[in-house]
Amino acid sequence: MNPKNIRNFCIIAHIDHGKSTLADRLLEITGTIPTREMRSQFLDQLDLERERGITIKMAPVRMIYRLTTDNQQQTTAKNHESSVVSRQSSNSEYILNLIDTPGHSDFSYEVSRALAAVQGAILLVDATQGIQAQTLANLKNARSAGLTIIGAINKIDLFKDEDAERLELLRKHVSNVLDIPEALIFFVSGKTGKGVEELLRAVITYVPAPQNEEGISRALIFDSFYDNHKGVVASVRLLGGEIKKEDGIRLISTHTNSKVKEVGYFTPRLMSSSTLLGGEIGYIATGIKDPNKIKIGDTLIVARGLSEEKISHLALPGYKEPKPVVFVSFYSEEGEDFEILRTGLEKLKLNDSALSIEPDQNEVLGRGFKVGFLGRLHFEIVSERLRREFGANTLNTFPSVLYKVKTKKGLIEIVKPEDLPNEYEEIWEPMVRSEIIIPATHLKNLIPLQSVFRMHDFTTSTLASITPGFADEQIKVTTTMPLAELISDFDDRLKSATEGYASFSYEVIGYEASDVRKVDILIAGKPISGLSRFFPVATFEREARKAVLRLKDLLPKQQFVQALQAVSGGKIIAREDISALRKDVTGYLYGGDRTRKMKLWKKQSRGKKRLKERADVKISADIFKELLRR
Numbered sequence: 148m149n150p151k152n153i154r155n156f157c158i159i160a161h162i163d164h165g166k167s168t169l170a171d172r173l174l175e176i177t178g179t180i181p182t183r184e185m186r187s188q189f190l191d192q193l194d195l196e197r198e199r200g201i202t203i204k205m206a207p208v209r210m211i212y213r214l215t216t217d218n219q220q221q222t223t224a225k226n227h228e229s230s231v232v233s234r235q236s237s238n239s240e241y242i243l244n245l246i247d248t249p250g251h252s253d254f255s256y257e258v259s260r261a262l263a264a265v266q267g268a269i270l271l272v273d274a275t276q277g278i279q280a281q282t283l284a285n286l287k288n289a290r291s292a293g294l295t296i297i298g299a300i301n302k303i304d305l306f307k308d309e310d311a312e313r314l315e316l317l318r319k320h321v322s323n324v325l326d327i328p329e330a331l332i333f334f335v336s337g338k339t340g341k342g343v344e345e346l347l348r349a350v351i352t353y354v355p356a357p358q359n360e361e362g363i364s365r366a367l368i369f370d371s372f373y374d375n376h377k378g379v380v381a382s383v384r385l386l387g388g389e390i391k392k393e394d395g396i397r398l399i400s401t402h403t404n405s406k407v408k409e410v411g412y413f414t415p416r417l418m419s420s421s422t423l424l425g426g427e428i429g430y431i432a433t434g435i436k437d438p439n440k441i442k443i444g445d446t447l448i449v450a451r452g453l454s455e456e457k458i459s460h461l462a463l464p465g466y467k468e469p470k471p472v473v474f475v476s477f478y479s480e481e482g483e484d485f486e487i488l489r490t491g492l493e494k495l496k497l498n499d500s501a502l503s504i505e506p507d508q509n510e511v512l513g514r515g516f517k518v519g520f521l522g523r524l525h526f527e528i529v530s531e532r533l534r535r536e537f538g539a540n541t542l543n544t545f546p547s548v549l550y551k552v553k554t555k556k557g558l559i560e561i562v563k564p565e566d567l568p569n570e571y572e573e574i575w576e577p578m579v580r581s582e583i584i585i586p587a588t589h590l591k592n593l594i595p596l597q598s599v600f601r602m603h604d605f606t607t608s609t610l611a612s613i614t615p616g617f618a619d620e621q622i623k624v625t626t627t628m629p630l631a632e633l634i635s636d637f638d639d640r641l642k643s644a645t646e647g648y649a650s651f652s653y654e655v656i657g658y659e660a661s662d663v664r665k666v667d668i669l670i671a672g673k674p675i676s677g678l679s680r681f682f683p684v685a686t687f688e689r690e691a692r693k694a695v696l697r698l699k700d701l702l703p704k705q706q707f708v709q710a711l712q713a714v715s716g717g718k719i720i721a722r723e724d725i726s727a728l729r730k731d732v733t734g735y736l737y738g739g740d741r742t743r744k745m746k747l748w749k750k751q752s753r754g755k756k757r758l759k760e761r762a763d764v765k766i767s768a769d770i771f772k773e774l775l776r777r
Contacts, residue, residue: 471519
């Protein structure tokens, strides 16, 4: 295959705009998947992805497409200064390496790694929803990566023939907002396949072939996973040269040497090959058994005949390290399952480099791990994968963020509120700048959320000039708010207030001094690790009462009375009691002296007292998730 006939591209979009469905049609058109084996969301391999209807992991696939005289086309693209005319030669065969990407902002790091491995991107817009917040965020990242961007308006099957003029107005709107020439914005239907082949030919026409370095065999690792037989398998983009089975390789950043066990392509299943060539995307079975030896963004090279000095200069820039913003401590339900939890987290980190993992210790729950995530959904997905894929039943603390605390001895960082020192001067909390895109008619419903989620610097602007008669005007709202508020139920409340029409993206911008109080929760007189939280001074008493009331509804009854207490500054600010389960221990008695019943009741009372003293109340993960909701 001529390297000039290779095209590496990805699909990027806001969540639920139809990326996976469009990928299905591309697989069908290219004959990559036989019709009898085809199923919806084919590239979504995790059960969780299918159940939730979202893409969690990027998915690479290699497709072969032959241009013939019958499907040859001439395309004219008008941009700001020139007109580009391109014609493909007949009977040309192309290798098309596609990477399907997630759309949710929690998985933006997956998208950034995919963008670094390709030269072009299809930016998908749902015709019924228009431009959303993550659309703009992905566009910005794709442009920063220097990619060629081709626009696609999806779900045109929902429009009738008489709506053609309306669709053209939509194309003008998308062209204005995204600054993409109208001729490079295509109408497609991922469901019916209409327009998809034309879009595919546009990728061949406009996305440049990858550069092929001469004389050096090196590759960028953009993903990895663990195989019990092959060891760590690295997903790579080969920048030049070739890599084949039995080649000696070096991972530059970890100074690890190994021998290649297998190379091949994603079809999307692993398909072994004799050689992986420059410009291609594929996999390398490294044979390495220790997951810690592989780093996403590392450079893999064939080191034969190269000096150590030369090798050190071949390292690629790699990726910007992701910064976790949500922290949760995980503990195994049973102490002997600690190794299962540790192994599961290590293997998930290999497949999800955005995770940060540190050992943790709790007096009640024992050994565990403090895990950092990119958002609340990220936490929920990892927690569920631990349970399903590794059988690790866990107990987790309440999700928290990284606070900075000013003390007399200097600045310290804490994640757990229970780690707050007794004496401190100031607490700083992380802030985010959020961009919310919302129809103008729903703006009034967003205003009340400002006080609920402590928003400030609230500004609005019209997203773009909309051609009259197309749709309701869209407003972009920019606001600053604490990250702790964002990871609560902000998404749910926003969707509810706007009937599901709003979308948002965010970025962490720094820290601000905050007036918050620590509230501890005691159950049956014992502080429960993980339930301690920071609340704003203005609302901490009200939130404490809500917390104990909700716990009263959520916790099951025990054989003894459970006192639920919220404590702040050494004072009990809220209390509720969960009554004990009652068992009629005298039910089998009838008649006779009452003293027989009294003895049984006293015995029962002593038993409940002993149970209360030894009580070990456990909070399930489901209860923690419910407590997140307001």
